[in-house]
Amino acid sequence: MSKTHVTTTVNGDTAEFLASPGMTLLDALRDELGLTGAKEGCGSGDCGACSVMLDGRLVCSCLVLAPEVEGRRVETIEGMAQGGQLHPLQQKFLEHAALQCGFCTPGLLVASKALLDANPDPTETEARYWLAGNLCRCTGYDKIIRAVMDAAAELRQERTA
Numbered sequence: 001m002s003k004t005h006v007t008t009t010v011n012g013d014t015a016e017f018l019a020s021p022g023m024t025l026l027d028a029l030r031d032e033l034g035l036t037g038a039k040e041g042c043g044s045g046d047c048g049a050c051s052v053m054l055d056g057r058l059v060c061s062c063l064v065l066a067p068e069v070e071g072r073r074v075e076t077i078e079g080m081a082q083g084g085q086l087h088p089l090q091q092k093f094l095e096h097a098a099l100q101c102g103f104c105t106p107g108l109l110v111a112s113k114a115l116l117d118a119n120p121d122p123t124e125t126e127a128r129y130w131l132a133g134n135l136c137r138c139t140g141y142d143k144i145i146r147a148v149m150d151a152a153a154e155l156r157q158e159r160t161a
Contacts, residue, residue, distance in 0.1 A: 024064065
């Protein structure tokens with residue numbers, strides 16, 4: 001099987017790797033680029049642990065073939081904090097104890113950021129529906145939703161300040 005040379009943008013930086021035709025984006029991120037934040041929970045797109053943004057759209061990286069990201073933009077959990085400063089969502093997850101084992105946390109954070117980018121003022125119901133594709137087996141979801149709603153309020157204040 002021949003490999004394909006893939007050039008893409010990951011978290012704002014150009015990235016290159018060789019991909020076999022069946023390699024997933026998740027495997028490329030973890031094994032070729034050393035970005036281990038996205039996790040494989042199910043391998044079938046049901047748990048959300050591998051959530052990343054692809055050209056501004058939330059996707060399960062276990063369902064995207066690595067050669068398909070040629071020339072595209074990928075954003076992962078590793079790109080969420082800026083200049084050593086946690087993103088408000090990351091800070092609120094800490095403050096609200098919205099994580100325990102941490103396995104699902106990167107996917108939940110990426111999905112939560114996608115929500116707030118699309119809708120800066122979601123209702124609790126909208127947040128719950130948006131995050132329904134991300135499974136957590138440790139915390140339950142109340143602390144996660146509180147963290148997302150608190151971060152949304154903080155981000156709205158920052159925009160008006």
